[in-house]
Amino acid sequence: MSDSHRGSCLCGAVRFSTRGALRGVVYCHCSQCRKQSGHFYAATNVADANIVVEGAESITWYEASVFARRGFCKACGSLLFWKPRDQDYISIMAGSFDRPTDLQGECHIFVGDKGDYYSIDDGLPQFEKSTPAIPVAE
């Protein structure tokens, strides 16, 4: 079904599949996402109950803040997940999905912390920090 999606890290050690509609892609320009990714995050999310992960033993979880940890493949380094501690959903890097993703851009957050070497000109809403609808670690 079109509401099922698959994805993986670059080396394939970590694979996942999701059920249900994916949230629109949120682009996070905060300093943590900037430093970890080398640019910015582009992530969708699903409820914990709607994702199955294979190769979870190959994920390194970095406790980036008291709010959330960041999961990446320990073999190839691919960024994969952002997991808030007290919430029942998981953010997934949009680029880790196999195509077609059916994903569309939603908005930009933490644009106040963005890198100073690019501009955002796709017409999507921009927020200086987060928005109430999108929990993001400071």
Ligand SMILES: [Zn+2]
């Ligand atoms: Zn990998």
Ligand SMILES: [Zn+2]
């Ligand atoms: Zn961020």
